[in-house]
Amino acid sequence: MSGTEERNGSTIIEVDSGGARLHELGYKQELKRDLSVLSNFAFSFSIISVLTGITTLYNTGLRYGGTVTMTYGWFVAGFFTMFVGLSMAEICSSYPTSGGLYYWSARLSGKEWAPFASWITGWFNIVGQWAVTTSVDFSLAQLLQVIILLSTGGNNGGGYSASKYVVIAFHGGILFVHAIINSLPISWLSLFGQLAAAWNVLGVFVLMILIPTVATERASAKFVFTHFNTENGVGIHNKFYIFVLGLLMSQYTVTGYDASAHMTEETKNADKNGPKGIISSIGISIIVGWGYLLGITFAVTNIPHLLDPDNDAGGYAIAEVFYLAFKNRYGSGVGGIVCLGIVAIAIFFCGMSCVTSNSRMVYAFSRDGAMPLSSFWHKVNKQEVPINAVWLSAFIAFCMALTSLESLVAFQAMVSIATIGLYISYALPIFFRVTLARNRFVPGPFNLGRYGAFVGWVAVLWVATITVFFSLPVQYPITKDTLNYTPVAVGGLFVLTISSWLLSARYWFKGPITNINS
Numbered sequence: 053m054s055g056t057e058e059r060n061g062s063t064i065i066e067v068d069s070g071g072a073r074l075h076e077l078g079y080k081q082e083l084k085r086d087l088s089v090l091s092n093f094a095f096s097f098s099i100i101s102v103l104t105g106i107t108t109l110y111n112t113g114l115r116y117g118g119t120v121t122m123t124y125g126w127f128v129a130g131f132f133t134m135f136v137g138l139s140m141a142e143i144c145s146s147y148p149t150s151g152g153l154y155y156w157s158a159r160l161s162g163k164e165w166a167p168f169a170s171w172i173t174g175w176f177n178i179v180g181q182w183a184v185t186t187s188v189d190f191s192l193a194q195l196l197q198v199i200i201l202l203s204t205g206g207n208n209g210g211g212y213s214a215s216k217y218v219v220i221a222f223h224g225g226i227l228f229v230h231a232i233i234n235s236l237p238i239s240w241l242s243l244f245g246q247l248a249a250a251w252n253v254l255g256v257f258v259l260m261i262l263i264p265t266v267a268t269e270r271a272s273a274k275f276v277f278t279h280f281n282t283e284n285g286v287g288i289h290n291k292f293y294i295f296v297l298g299l300l301m302s303q304y305t306v307t308g309y310d311a312s313a314h315m316t317e318e319t320k321n322a323d324k325n326g327p328k329g330i331i332s333s334i335g336i337s338i339i340v341g342w343g344y345l346l347g348i349t350f351a352v353t354n355i356p357h358l359l360d361p362d363n364d365a366g367g368y369a370i371a372e373v374f375y376l377a378f379k380n381r382y383g384s385g386v387g388g389i390v391c392l393g394i395v396a397i398a399i400f401f402c403g404m405s406c407v408t409s410n411s412r413m414v415y416a417f418s419r420d421g422a423m424p425l426s427s428f429w430h431k432v433n434k435q436e437v438p439i440n441a442v443w444l445s446a447f448i449a450f451c452m453a454l455t456s457l458e459s460l461v462a463f464q465a466m467v468s469i470a471t472i473g474l475y476i477s478y479a480l481p482i483f484f485r486v487t488l489a490r491n492r493f494v495p496g497p498f499n500l501g502r503y504g505a506f507v508g509w510v511a512v513l514w515v516a517t518i519t520v521f522f523s524l525p526v527q528y529p530i531t532k533d534t535l536n537y538t539p540v541a542v543g544g545l546f547v548l549t550i551s552s553w554l555l556s557a558r559y560w561f562k563g564p565i566t567n568i569n570s
Contacts, residue, residue, distance in 0.1 A: 096311045
């Protein structure tokens with residue numbers, strides 16, 4: 053039974069509990085409710101994509117602490133992230149709408165604060181999501197450049213190194229394909245999402261076993277579990293400081309699970325299955341991600357070489373690990389290039405799901421009139437897909453990546469919002485849940501009971517902690533080329549959001565608008 057049942061004479065009409073709850077919240081069903089709990093989970097799991105996050109920031113983990121930071125830091129970040137996920141799941145069960153976080157903030161902050169709370173939460177969430185899509189698809193473009201480099205002889209064999217203009221062209225092409233896929237009916241997206249989840253799981257198991265097996269030199273267990281790398285070349289020697297900076301790899305990876313909330317208006321029994329999607333995607337990602345980390349790290353024997361920009365992979369650590377594993381054993385690195393292809397496909401699926409989640413947030417936010425030209429972005433086509441929102445999300449992700457043409461420092465400032473900005477949007481509704489709404493929050497089918505407030509406070513404090521940690525300088529001496537621009541980027545977004553509220557939005561934005569009678 054998918055929900056409550058209503059009797060009409062002798063006929064039993066099955067009512068979807070998520071659809072009924074959406075109606076109670078004041079919204080009519082406009083998107084096709086066709087996703088199962090597996091499909092809902094698959095979207096979040098493929099956005100978290102441990103193959104994407106770990107591969108992209110493996111250099112960061114190696115440089116700041118090395119194997120110890122990655123091996124143990126993964127569980128530190130995962131443990132506290134689960135608190136964030138549990139709190140979000142509890143709220144999602146009560147308010148299963150595509151708007152997700154910004155709608156939650158409006159309902160939990162009370163009538164007086166609802167417009168402002170939903171405005172700031174919504175913009176941090178939507179810009180954070182765009183930044184995630186930007187960083188994921190740009191990392192795929194960079195990986196394709198590395199694959200081409202290795203396929204043509206490597207950095208030391210006269211291989212072809214694509215220019216920044218070629219990389220940005222790759223990025224644009226990838227986004228174009230993702231927008232086309234996301235223009236398909238939700239049934240097709242569901243199929244792709246499940247394929248993405250399966251690919252991530254199978255890819256992890258293949259690589260974690262294959263790479264250390266093929267490698268002719270393997271690290272000892274002592275090295276993997278006790279070696280702390282302080283030779284980072286960035287002028288930082290305090291071990292706690294180094295460990296903190298190295299956590300970014302793990303925290304960046306385990307993010308994006310709010311996709312399960314944004315897909316709730318297309319999920320059957322979303323008040324139950326949305327929370328399941330959030331929690332299971334985090335939990336399974338922690339387990340398979342640690343396996344991937346261990347497998348790859350057992351093939352690491354020379355950290356300075358992996359971080360050397362003059363190695364065959366141009367300093368791309370995991371690519372060099374894969375390439376050398378096969379080259380040293382078979383005299384050819386082709387097998388390593390194939391393994392990089394496995395990762396590239398996983399990143400492709402991750403970017404695809406990012407655009408899906410982005411477009412649903414744009415759809416919901418514009419439904420409530422919060423965006424310029426809201427009526428245009430809110431439109432759905434005959435297949436009940438928010439088609440305009442899909443192409444807007446892809447276009448903005450392309451524009452954000454154009455900063456890389458100026459400098460990678462500028463680009464890193466842009467995508468830093470992907471971790472900190474997004475987590476701030478996660479923490480705001482949780483903060484309202486444990487403060488303003490502590491005594492009036494009405495939980496849904498999934499709830500934490502008497503532990504809800506405790507879990508919520510741990511989640512909020514963790515987000516506050518990583519916001520400080522990841523804003524710290526990452527290199528000394530500090531210059532315009534070594535400055536950590538994270539606080540600048542996130543602070544800039546905060547200033548723009550508050551300014552737009554004070555100068556304009558407070559006069560016309562009233563928070564989420566019901567449309568049940570429209």
